[in-house]
Amino acid sequence: MARLSPRRPGCYDSRILELRAGELTEILKGEGLLCERGGRPVFARLHFALAPGSALVLKGPNGSGKSSLLRLCAGLIRPSAGRLLRGGRPVDHDPDGHRADLRYMGHLPALKPALTLRRNLEHWAMLYGVGDPVARVEAALSRVRLGTLADLPARLLSAGQQRRAAIARLLLQPASLWLMDEPTVGLDARSLDDLTRLMAEHVEAGGAIMVATHQPLDLPSMQDLDLSAFRPEEAFT
Amino acid sequence: MSVFWSVVRRDLEIAWAQGGGAGFTVIFFVITVTLFPFGVGPEPGVLARIAPGILWVAALLASMISLDRLFAADLEDGSFDHLLLLPEPLAVIVAAKCLAHWITTSLPLILVAPLLALMVNLEAEAFPVLILSLLIGTPAVTAIGAVGAALTAGIRRAGTLIALIVLPLAIPILIFGVAAVEAARMALDPAPHLMLLAGTGCFALVLGIAAAGAALKLAME
Numbered sequence: 001m002a003r004l005s006p007r008r009p010g011c012y013d014s015r016i017l018e019l020r021a022g023e024l025t026e027i028l029k030g031e032g033l034l035c036e037r038g039g040r041p042v043f044a045r046l047h048f049a050l051a052p053g054s055a056l057v058l059k060g061p062n063g064s065g066k067s068s069l070l071r072l073c074a075g076l077i078r079p080s081a082g083r084l085l086r087g088g089r090p091v092d093h094d095p096d097g098h099r100a101d102l103r104y105m106g107h108l109p110a111l112k113p114a115l116t117l118r119r120n121l122e123h124w125a126m127l128y129g130v131g132d133p134v135a136r137v138e139a140a141l142s143r144v145r146l147g148t149l150a151d152l153p154a155r156l157l158s159a160g161q162q163r164r165a166a167i168a169r170l171l172l173q174p175a176s177l178w179l180m181d182e183p184t185v186g187l188d189a190r191s192l193d194d195l196t197r198l199m200a201e202h203v204e205a206g207g208a209i210m211v212a213t214h215q216p217l218d219l220p221s222m223q224d225l226d227l228s229a230f231r232p233e234e235a236f237t
Numbered sequence: 238m239s240v241f242w243s244v245v246r247r248d249l250e251i252a253w254a255q256g257g258g259a260g261f262t263v264i265f266f267v268i269t270v271t272l273f274p275f276g277v278g279p280e281p282g283v284l285a286r287i288a289p290g291i292l293w294v295a296a297l298l299a300s301m302i303s304l305d306r307l308f309a310a311d312l313e314d315g316s317f318d319h320l321l322l323l324p325e326p327l328a329v330i331v332a333a334k335c336l337a338h339w340i341t342t343s344l345p346l347i348l349v350a351p352l353l354a355l356m357v358n359l360e361a362e363a364f365p366v367l368i369l370s371l372l373i374g375t376p377a378v379t380a381i382g383a384v385g386a387a388l389t390a391g392i393r394r395a396g397t398l399i400a401l402i403v404l405p406l407a408i409p410i411l412i413f414g415v416a417a418v419e420a421a422r423m424a425l426d427p428a429p430h431l432m433l434l435a436g437t438g439c440f441a442l443v444l445g446i447a448a449a450g451a452a453l454k455l456a457m458e
Contacts, residue, residue: 076318077458100324108315114254123247127240127323169319 025088026051027177027208028073032082034232035068041232042068046082048225050208052176055199055219058212060227066212067107069227070179073210074104102177103170109162110169113155117146117165120154121172128173140168144194160186167195176207184215240325241333248337259303262342263349266299270353281358288359289367289418293411295353296346296371300378301403305396307338307386308453321457327450331387335379335446343375359422366421370434374414377438380445381406387452409437 026049033046042065050056058066071077073084075095084091091098111120118137125133141147144164149157157165163186170178178199184192196217199209203220211217252259273291277283284291311317320330350371351364359367385402389395417430 071318074318074322076321096324099322102322104318104322106315106318108313108318110315110319112251112254112314112316114251119250123243123250124319126243127247127320129239 026085027087028210029085029088030069030073030082031085033069033072033079033084034081035065035072035077036080037068041080043227043230044081044232046227046230050177050210051221052208053203053206054221054223055203055209055211055217057217057219057222057224058210058227059224064227064231066227067181070104070181070210070212071106073177074102074179075099076104101175102179103173103175105166105170105178105180105183107181109154109166111154111157111162111165113153115154116151117141117154117157118150121165121168124169125172130173136172137168140171143171143198144168144191158186160188160191163187164191164194167198171198178202178207178209178211180209180211180213182212182214184213184217240323241329244320244330244333245337245340248334249340252337252341259341259345262299262302263345265302266295266346267349267353269295269298270357273357285358285360285422288354288357289363289415289422291357292350292354292359292367293370293374293415293418296343296350296375297378297404297407297411298400299346300343300375300382301396301400303338303342304382304386304399304403305389305394307334307383308390308449309386309395312390312456317453317457327453328446331383331450331453332446335376335383335449338383339376339379343371343379347371347375359418362424363418363421366427366431367418370414370417370427370431373431373434373438374410377410377441377445378403378407380442380449381410382445383449384445384452387449387456390453390456406441410434410441413437 028050030046030048034044035042035046046069048056058069060066068077072079075091075098086094086098111117115123118141121137121140122133125136130136138147141150144167146161146164146168149161154162154165163183167183183195187195192215196219199211199217200219203209209219270291273287274284277287308317311320321327323330347368350367354364354367382399382403385399386395388402389398392398413430413434417427417434420427420430
């Protein structure tokens with residue numbers, strides 16, 4: 001498991017730095033992935049490779065499987081065919097290790113409306129086994145400029161603020177792989193800048209990001225993956 | 238193990254912050270038991286005769302009340318994805334959520350049970366056994382309930398459906414629970430019934446948590 005030291009966000013443990021230096025293995029690699037939702041194929045024969053210190057931007061029209069690919073990479077759904085490799089080894093060999101070293105950011109806020117924003121995040125910090133949850137949450141909230149709203153019940157947050165809270169959860173526990181589903185939706189210009197900076201820092205520190213977005217992002221060593229290229233053929237459906 | 242207790246703590250705090258659930262369960266329990274003296278008549282002998290059955294059936298029905306929120310709340314707001322991504326087996330998460338649910342719903346119900354037992358004229362000697370049988374039996378009911386809650390997690394207004402799935406499966410628990418209280422009423426030894434209850438309960442607990450986990454995995458696909 002790659003873990004940041006709590007006091008120095010952006011600094012990854014030696015394993016990742018080794019990986020980066022050697023460029024031997026991708027953090028995540030997909031081979032011939034077939035994804036089916038409700039019995040219908042969404043994409044087929046999909047290949048991708050995500051190297052440490054790079055970002056993969058998923059493109060494609062609505063319904064082309066961007067969210068499905070992210071959920072598949074997180075291990076929340078399983079591919080109907082093909083395989084997913086983590087550091088050169090099939091994810092199935094060590095699913096717990098894979099999950100421990102990734103952060104997923106979905107469409108939904110995953111905030112409990114009755115609890116304060118701070119408490120919501122502190123619970124996640126405790127679930128992630130963070131050493132000092134209170135300080136960690138404080139730091140994450142200030143990174144997304146939500147420090148002043150921390151003691152408000154989560155139900156009072158706007159859509160954009162909920163997104164920023166989801167970004168803050170991403171920062172609670174370092175992981176080498178970030179999977180982000182439309183992270184920019186509802187963000188104002190300044191928050192978008194903050195997010196881009198956080199993502200750039202993550203990539204520069206040797207982490208990897210797979211992100212689905214319609215917003216142009218400016219990230220170092222960024223590549224596009226157009227999912228419409230992997231549309232299943234008619235014969236297939 | 239720390240994840241287990243973190244989930245328990247989180248669920249307890251959420252239940253406390255939003256209120257509702259536990260209160261409804263206890264009020265439902267109280268009202269259901271109170272209906273019997275009105276329906277059957279206030280004849281103390283008759284009430285004492287059927288008291289174990291009344292209390293256990295009412296407790297079982299009350300346990301169904303907030304089961305539909307057990308997993309649905311986390312599935313709806315996306316929390317469940319993040320719980321699944323914790324590097325722990327799903328059974329640990331399910332067991333923790335069941336424990337928190339039991340503490341917020343069944344435990345208050347067990348605490349008011351003696352009061353209601355008084356109302357339906359249960360013999361005082363049977364009180365400890367009533368409490369004990371509920372303490373042993375209700376965790377199993379929660380575990381069976383978790384299967385129903387997991388199977389119906391994606392469905393809106395699943396409450397009734399859960400009761401239809403869970404109540405038939407809880408019949409063995411009901412039989413042994415009532416038999417234990419009945420034995421105590423008659424000044425007989427309740428131990429064999431309690432042991433059978435505990436045995437059935439352990440079986441239901443293990444199987445229920447595993448089955449609920451499997452059903453939730455299916456719901457995520």
